[in-house]
Amino acid sequence: MSFAKTFLNEIKNIITDTAVILTIIGGVILYSFLYPQPYARQSISALNVSVVDYDKSDVSRSVIFKLEATPQIEITRNDLSEKDAKEALVRGEVKAIVVIPRAFKRDLALNKSPTIAVGADSSYFLIYGGVLEGAMKAILTQSATIKVARLLKKQVPLNQAKESYIPYSLNVINLFNKNNSYTQYVIPAVFILILQQTMLIGLGILGGGVNERMRRREKDYFTDAPIWEIYLSRAIIFFMLFFVHMLYYFGYSFTHFEVTRLANMSDLLTFGVAFLCASISFGLLLGSLFSSREIATPIVLFSSLPLVFAAGFVWPVEELPQSIYALAMLVPSTPAIHGFLSVNQMGADFSMVVDSYTILWMQCVVYLSFAVIIFSWKRKKYVSKLF
Numbered sequence: 001m002s003f004a005k006t007f008l009n010e011i012k013n014i015i016t017d018t019a020v021i022l023t024i025i026g027g028v029i030l031y032s033f034l035y036p037q038p039y040a041r042q043s044i045s046a047l048n049v050s051v052v053d054y055d056k057s058d059v060s061r062s063v064i065f066k067l068e069a070t071p072q073i074e075i076t077r078n079d080l081s082e083k084d085a086k087e088a089l090v091r092g093e094v095k096a097i098v099v100i101p102r103a104f105k106r107d108l109a110l111n112k113s114p115t116i117a118v119g120a121d122s123s124y125f126l127i128y129g130g131v132l133e134g135a136m137k138a139i140l141t142q143s144a145t146i147k148v149a150r151l152l153k154k155q156v157p158l159n160q161a162k163e164s165y166i167p168y169s170l171n172v173i174n175l176f177n178k179n180n181s182y183t184q185y186v187i188p189a190v191f192i193l194i195l196q197q198t199m200l201i202g203l204g205i206l207g208g209g210v211n212e213r214m215r216r217r218e219k220d221y222f223t224d225a226p227i228w229e230i231y232l233s234r235a236i237i238f239f240m241l242f243f244v245h246m247l248y249y250f251g252y253s254f255t256h257f258e259v260t261r262l263a264n265m266s267d268l269l270t271f272g273v274a275f276l277c278a279s280i281s282f283g284l285l286l287g288s289l290f291s292s293r294e295i296a297t298p299i300v301l302f303s304s305l306p307l308v309f310a311a312g313f314v315w316p317v318e319e320l321p322q323s324i325y326a327l328a329m330l331v332p333s334t335p336a337i338h339g340f341l342s343v344n345q346m347g348a349d350f351s352m353v354v355d356s357y358t359i360l361w362m363q364c365v366v367y368l369s370f371a372v373i374i375f376s377w378k379r380k381k382y383v384s385k386l387f
Helices: 002-014 018-034 058-069 081-091 105-108 125-153 158-165 182-215 227-256 267-289 293-310 323-330 333-345 350-387
Strands: 047-053 073-079 096-100 117-120
Touching: 002 227, 018 182, 018 227, 018 293, 047 058, 047 081, 047 125, 058 073, 058 096, 058 105, 058 125, 073 081, 073 125, 081 096, 081 267, 096 125, 117 125, 158 350, 182 227, 182 267, 182 293, 182 333, 182 350, 227 267, 227 350, 267 293, 267 333, 267 350, 293 323, 293 333, 333 350
Parallel strands: 047 073, 047 096
Antiparallel strands: 096 117
């Protein structure tokens, strides 16, 4: 059997398998639009907040006005008591409570330090952080206004009063993620994982299906063709398809969702080729291990969430158990995520990701070798019974 015939048989085997086509084409395209949607707003804003103003003075109203002016907070309730505000929080009508104490204006006039209580729903850290950020901005702004006003009453010039209260100027520069948004650091990493997982499902279904058919004593091209022809044909087909998917993700999808791109094209493609080759070899290995086509999808899907958390971009690598991180490094997506994020999102030189690049090629060689050995053993086991 010639290589061209084996290649055509592999193409036929792939395009006639509905599950494989839906996964490696439909799934990739669907996820490119579906997954980023929860992060499309970039940041938390207009969180419903209840204010309990026991003081009801012009100063407390000024604080409330400044709270309303922050983008994170939208005051939707003005409750008369903390009990009413807590009930609204439990019902989910508000996400936080701000309590201004009695005698707030009087204590400020007496140079005391009254306490403004802020209670937020900390079961959702993003909401909790957004409320605290907005409240702190408003309260610190009011505090600065009061302190500067006191200095002005003492005949201190305005510029000197400002400088005495804030003796320094803080210039904050957000590196690699100027908007502090989830889009910039979650989507690039998860796109890499999506490419890998859809590829593994497709190759797992194909490999498991071949093992299943051989176990049923079916005779076809996969029982006669050299193993290198079968795997090379399958690898070429998947590489060509997922190379287009990779360009689509890092091209159109990044542009559409305004994800930063700092890598030059040559570095991106060089690293991408290593990632695709390692993922294909890993998929061929899984396909050779699976005894049936049905188990590929649940096994790969159930592994997705652990891989997300073990990859080191959602949770710091330093806080992960070393054993968990070592296992995660055996999967191509983990070194690929490190390399792609460093080169594409942080502008690192390619020499800085050589370790990840080398790991991917080592995985490619090792996994492909094991895949050939296992498939060869299974084919001898099943095919020998045909004769």
